[in-house]
Amino acid sequence: MDSQAPFLVLGGEQDDEDIKVMLNGSFLWKIKSRRRKKERFYRLQEDGLTILSERCFKRAPPEGQIVVFSIMHIEAMREGYQSEGLRKHGRYFPETQCLTIVFKGRRKNLDLAAQSEEEAKRWARGLKKLMAKVEAMICPPLFFPYISGIWIHDILHRADKNKDNKMSFKEIKDMLKMINIDMNDIYAYQLFQECDKSSNDRLEEHEIEEFCTLLMKRPELEELFHRYSGQDCVLSAKELGAFLQDQGEVADLAHAHRIIQTYELSEKAKQHDRMMLDGFMMYLLSAAGDILNQEHTNVYQDMSQPLCHYFISTSHNTYLTDNQIGGASSTEAYIRAFMEGCRCVELDCWEGSNGEPIIYHGHTLTSKILFRDVIEIIRDYAFKHSSYPVILSLENHCGLEQQVTMVRHMKAILGDMLLTQTLDGQVPKELPSPEVTPPGNSRGRGRGPWQHSHGLLQGGFSERGPRAPSSMVSSHGHPWALSDPIAVCAPRQAKDAAQLCPQLSDLVVYCQAVPFQSLAQALGSQQAGQMCSFSESKARKLLKESGNGLVRYNAQHLSRIYPLGLKMNSSNYNPQEMWNAGCQLVALNFQTPGWEMDLNHGRFLVNGRCGYVLKPSFLRSRQASFDPESGRGGVGPMWARGVITAQQLPKLNDKKSSIVDPFVRVEIHGVRADCTSKQTEYKLNNGFNPRWDETLSFQLRVPELALVRFVVEDYDATSCNDFVGQFTLPFISLREGYRHIHLLSRDGASLAPATLFVHIKAKKM
Template sequence: FSVMEIQSVREGHQSEVMRKHGRGFSEQQCFTIVFQGNRTNLDLVAGTLEERRRWVRGLHKLMARAAGMSQREKLHHWIHEYLRRADANKDKKMSLEEIKDLLKLINIEVYEEYTLLLFKQCDRSKSSKLEEHEIEEFCQLLMQRPELEEIFNYYSGEDQILAVREISNFLKEQKEVPSEENAVELIERFELNEKAKQNQLLTQDGFVMYMLSPDGNIFNHSHDLIYQDMGQPLSHYFISSSHNTYLMEDQLGGPSSTEAYIRALLRGCRCVELDCWDGANGEPVVYHGHTLTSKILFKDVVTAIRDYAFKMSPFPLILSLENHCGVEQQTVMARHFTNILGKLLVTGPVDDKEPEELPSPEELKGKIVIKGKKLTASGDVDEETAEEDNEKKKEAKLSQELSDLVVYCQ
């Protein structure tokens, strides 16, 4: 695998595999490499604590090095990584068929006629195989963006190059800060041609790299941080939510995993779903009922949620319960919530006052809120939340202990 594919490195028993099968190893020797996308984690056990420290420290240094690469280095690495994967006979050259495999690897759909046209254009040696520099040329031709070239031509004029002053004019018209310092910084970061960079010039390739980078995104990155008023009632906000959070794949026969919760939380999700069913040995489980999806222990899910609830956001996390358990295991659920989440769990109104409206995200910072059914004062399930059968409304049974944990969200 490539270091560029690593999302994070976790120390200890911080994956489902480690929690299930790693108990025979000291937590101080274990670590997990988490990859981007849907690739399976790599769980490892070092010989000693010091060995694990060296591995983790080394991986973090490599990840930092990869994150700090220049645009030219990133492009070079990207090309060579996918060249390595697509080069079937490992001769460091690529035939037309290998080029087609490369395009599939990077999810680019191109007409075969266009692929052949670019291939012939780059095959300077007429050997029916592209060598390293020819592969780079092929990739650059493939990445051409006519609409960006049109913008570049408008600002660069006949000389087909952007000087510092012209970059400043472009920034001014785009409502950015039009200073020479900013223009020079853009050249330093995005220009691929070293000679142009030394002369403080931006070529078309450098301009395209800039426009395709996060700096060229229409999204205002000052808004990456919360800047809105978070003091309004909870119901005034859209909430980033996840459905069937526990599923790693399809909802009929795919695996359920605590890892799915971890990944959702690390993406900033603030409402996750738990489909709870009676399990063996008195322990409730989470899975997609009446299907072939695998089951995971409810208490393992709650533990993973506790560990990752506030890694990406300090604002409240809502646990949405789809409760299919009997009263006995509902009481077990309530006990696990209380024992595992501790002070993180909302168990009563903020400031011990019955609210006239929902509390704000600001007031609930660092707190976990249970969303589910609640008993009325008479001991019945609230009619508004009771499930309705196709024929008649059935009497629903609910544990008092679990009901007491439902404070705000029903």
């Protein structure tokens, strides 16, 4: 409300010279193409977490011409020509005046050019400082009240139409609709009158603050707090220990004391080793109260087993940002995949002009990028998020000359990151582990990619025809070799593309592509360094005919599953089916959001998001008896239930009259016997604080493979329900007790402060 509202990012940054420049605002050029360069006015808001962008008008900007984005949604800040957009279109501005804001999720980069080098540096430094502050505040619970405070402050500012720093009841009603709640007029007016201490039908600053405090109350958390605190409404360390014991956590007094000292806001309460309601709420909203087991957010699994014992995060058509018919190809897509923990990326390589191979989806209208540029991006970004092996899946459509160019670029750009010989100089008897260090390389030196390529077959062959050798690139600084068995016809413009040059073939170190004949033949004679790939339909057929045979194959060898090539919209298949059989490289279109990618994010959310997840023991044994169709041979069973409320769900559009009617669906994805979903009733016109108090129960036969997906949708009686938010995680990483779930958008970005609050009980039967 108040234009002089306190700067909510802690630490006095408002006195920083860089932050002052951002608070005053700057005219920056927004660069989208060679012809589309438009001047915008960008200004950091007083909350210290949101940036406003306005078009430059001589008069006041029309409705809808103001754009706001949050520091919380920024993934990275790059200076200079460090984006594909600026490398292509930013040359009209000096590199020192250019910067790129990279957003989380699938929102496009924001490429900017400042009026001067000094101004660009001010914004770059300021953004980095604010991002660092946000990052530092996300771990401590102190961050969460500020999310709500900043969020409500912005809503109040927008609802105060005449900017008099006072709110009429009509303005309060408008505000309520902005925050996704259609509150009963009588109840809303009672709340309004309760806060109108001056009795002038206007809420002033402190009265508005009180109104918001009442509005933000969490009755379900108050009830839980009073259940343990007793009549004095204060939690002692002993009472907190009782709560922790019911949560299934360490419940000794020392641990309770540490929690109080970490999360309690009142210094006086801390001194007496007591926790007040606000501190209790802070604790439950923090990472300590998250549904995801925080021990699993680090690399906690055994990483010394053979590669075939891990699920490996794998991207299909990685270069695409949209559909495979007319979508754009971009090096940015590789960066985003790597930052999501992807460890296997695909490069479709075709003949380009001037002797330079290009990457795009052949024989379509997708745009083209240089092979060389992609290899440079791999060098620069493959190991920024995860230090474990990267696999480059090269689908070669090039003639001999440009194949040699591909090899030259990989060796020159990747250098000793590229593995060109076996780790011990011997013929491999089994695949190495993700953390084996190549000769001459040390763990602390960083890792490199593993590469996976395939050559075109003479004249073109069907999926079942012979395969050419191919390569796959490894890690710890070096690539190994894999194969892509997709058989394709030689391009007409490249008569010699049917051959694979020795230099490219020599990059195959560990995995040679071999034609798949039968599981019996593969299990009997396939060598450790050989592998097969399967289309999604072929994999499903094998699952149906011999699921256990496929499990035993995957216990010894790598297999890659890829989507059918006829999908115009680049849709995905269900990856869970393939994981159930132990398939490692389950390739998905990362650029296509949907429940399939939600499952992929959930599968690789754990183990430090390093892109490698150890398969359950019953999928790693060569004598495995597990049947992925029935689930027989698993460890289970388990039983689970949950009670659900929600807080501050996002609106689906900007219309004031648009209020969601939310319901929650809990889905179990696992073996066929475990796949099910149950949902709550919908709550009419309340996306702010709906409360269901419903119990949803599930029985799981194979919990080690199961993923749990919490989905919020907007009920619609006449058409399809609209997606609101979701969160997916492995069942074995789900924590019992009272937990918050921080919802994600369709493209995986945070929907803070939107949460679900659940009570989870799970036990073996």
